[in-house]
Amino acid sequence: MRSRESAALSRTRRARREDLIAAAIQVISQDGYGAASLERIAREAGTSKGNALYHFSSKEELYQAVATTLFETGAAYMAERLRAAGTPAERLRTYLESNLRFITLNAAHVGATQRILQNSTTVQVIEVEDAAAPLRRLLQSGQDSGEFGAFDPEITALSIRAAIDMAAFLFLRHPDLDVEHYISETVALFLRAVQPAPAPSASASASAP
Amino acid sequence: MRSRESAALSRTRRARREDLIAAAIQVISQDGYGAASLERIAREAGTSKGNALYHFSSKEELYQAVATTLFETGAAYMAERLRAAGTPAERLRTYLESNLRFITLNAAHVGATQRILQNSTTVQVIEVEDAAAPLRRLLQSGQDSGEFGAFDPEITALSIRAAIDMAAFLFLRHPDLDVEHYISETVALFLRAVQPAPAPSASASASAP
Amino acid sequence: MRSRESAALSRTRRARREDLIAAAIQVISQDGYGAASLERIAREAGTSKGNALYHFSSKEELYQAVATTLFETGAAYMAERLRAAGTPAERLRTYLESNLRFITLNAAHVGATQRILQNSTTVQVIEVEDAAAPLRRLLQSGQDSGEFGAFDPEITALSIRAAIDMAAFLFLRHPDLDVEHYISETVALFLRAVQPAPAPSASASASAP
Amino acid sequence: MRSRESAALSRTRRARREDLIAAAIQVISQDGYGAASLERIAREAGTSKGNALYHFSSKEELYQAVATTLFETGAAYMAERLRAAGTPAERLRTYLESNLRFITLNAAHVGATQRILQNSTTVQVIEVEDAAAPLRRLLQSGQDSGEFGAFDPEITALSIRAAIDMAAFLFLRHPDLDVEHYISETVALFLRAVQPAPAPSASASASAP
């Protein structure tokens, strides 16, 4: 299994570690967090339990690597896209689109990391507590500029994050889901939610010439 | 030790089971799913591991009971409140309010059940797959009546459910949170999100050349 | 093995613990500290590894129990004999005799405990550091009364303790050794060693009438 | 890392072996026998586990080398000093002094070797069983010449060896100990112990009715 030693000589340390990280993601996604034993993961990676612990000094460290690599790639992916700013609404759109598209492309990795963070007591990610903080600030800036309506930015940020965090499992359960439609619908949903309340009924016709 | 149970001899089977269910919820909420061993749960319930397996033929069955009792009480709670219908918007408000308020009152139970469903392979709940189905139908009826705007009811239902499902852990992590404020903000958020798009404002067409 | 459930009903917790302690002593004495795995010890005690850890929460705790029971019985044995005091010389004789006789009767237990204390990092015994302190004080009192000669009481105490501590392994290696002869010779050896230097040659005849 | 060995390329096989032997002694002395893994020892020697097993075909063989080198240097050290003989008392003094002084100079090596011999089943040293035999013969020759008193030479030899064998750990635990004082006191102690009993003093007979 595993493409029979495709390039046996290039088996460098980094490659093995990546194999094991990929295997951990695969096993957790497929069989669940509870079934993800080192034995099972190592076998999935085409190696032995002992060797897995040669490359990672503990199972927790392997899991930490799963989380860390996700956040590294995720941060790179999003930073690139969020650089091009704009109005708060545009930035909210970009935030949602890039988040959801990244999750689409890495659903198993994201899902596995969520399970790890939920179940492990030692694996930590920087700023785990305020994952919604950047979003909250974004919403506040939109309110300051008058572009967004009046709502509790913390609660709204949490609701948006909930929709994002749920997406990985949704994509995993429904691999045939129309991703672009899903993304654009979700974006539209929350853009409507943050819009200012329409002016009292009369104003609509009033503002029209 | 523990031999002065004479007065409590009338403990019925059901009461013991409820003790164990409560203990399982307590241990999972407090120490995490991974730390919830039968030994630990039984001790929390004031009994022995052997006796726990006398009342529940397996740990999975105990967990199943945790999930089942939650859905029974939850269904009763919500059915009562959803019976008094009204316009789709009113029903959406009622749906969100009753759901969130129920979660407020049973945060530990809800959170524990979510962990169980995430981690157990055998525990099942009726209609787990289409937990969003009633909500989707509610949204569709609102669209049919023209009260709601045009959006994908499935995706919207999923986003709303995500916000609801996240609430238990939020309440557990922040026990001092202003629940009524949280509920009313969340209701308002999603009511805005399902409203029909306002008639194109003058400025929108004005800004187009 | 192990007298086939001689009195299966009296299998109380304490009895099992004593079985396991005895088995640990036996395995360490016979096969060495390094070969003493929990599996091996449990099998020797006629039970399983899992059950051994049911009665002792860890292997270290079992080893701690080996050491503790030894020091308890040893202290009881010696306290009884040392109570009847006398001159320092008599007390030194009693100290040596009771120590060595106790070791004779518990050679395997003593040897196993020494191995445990040498190799374990966590097992501790009260006053492990100054095992020679009571002996040193005994010697000092003999010097104060003029009954003993001039020597460094600390160094002498250490040498006497060395002879005592070596005895367990000696008895284990030579089970047919004449214990009473060994004890009386050792007592005589150290009694000579602590005697005051004989008066300068002339004085011997001088003190004689 | 560790690639600037170019200048040290002339490292001969023997030098590497000595490095590893020294490292084994260091690790056993510092971290204990149980913590002395090949990995740990090799790292201490500045090389790799694989290379350690290139120089010693097994860990046991390395430990055997630790023991063998100790006995070789020890024998050379003592043979030189014991050659210049004299009266039995002088030879006993020399025996004790040279032994203890050698141990002073090689406390870690001696201590490590004792641990190895205690714990390993395969490492053997020539004449381990009768380590006390030369001493016993020495004592017997003193008795034959009338210079020593009447005592069991075997038992006395064992007690003296016990004091010697304990010294390594004493020196390791108390590096600031006054070695010369310790040696002279120990010599004096055992010289007194082997002396013939003084002629019965007048007071002794006087006290008898």
Place this chain on the structure above:
DNA sequence: AATGAATGAGGGTTCATTCAT
């Protein structure tokens, strides 16, 4: 001469489950 990679056996520990009482 030396290294990193890999293995497999064995160790201690946890835990759901069984069973006699």
Place this chain on the structure above:
DNA sequence: TATGAATGAACCCTCATTCAT
């Protein structure tokens, strides 16, 4: 009903050893 005792499987981890390079 309830308990303590016991089991066996599975888990993570350590380690001496092998091997290709």
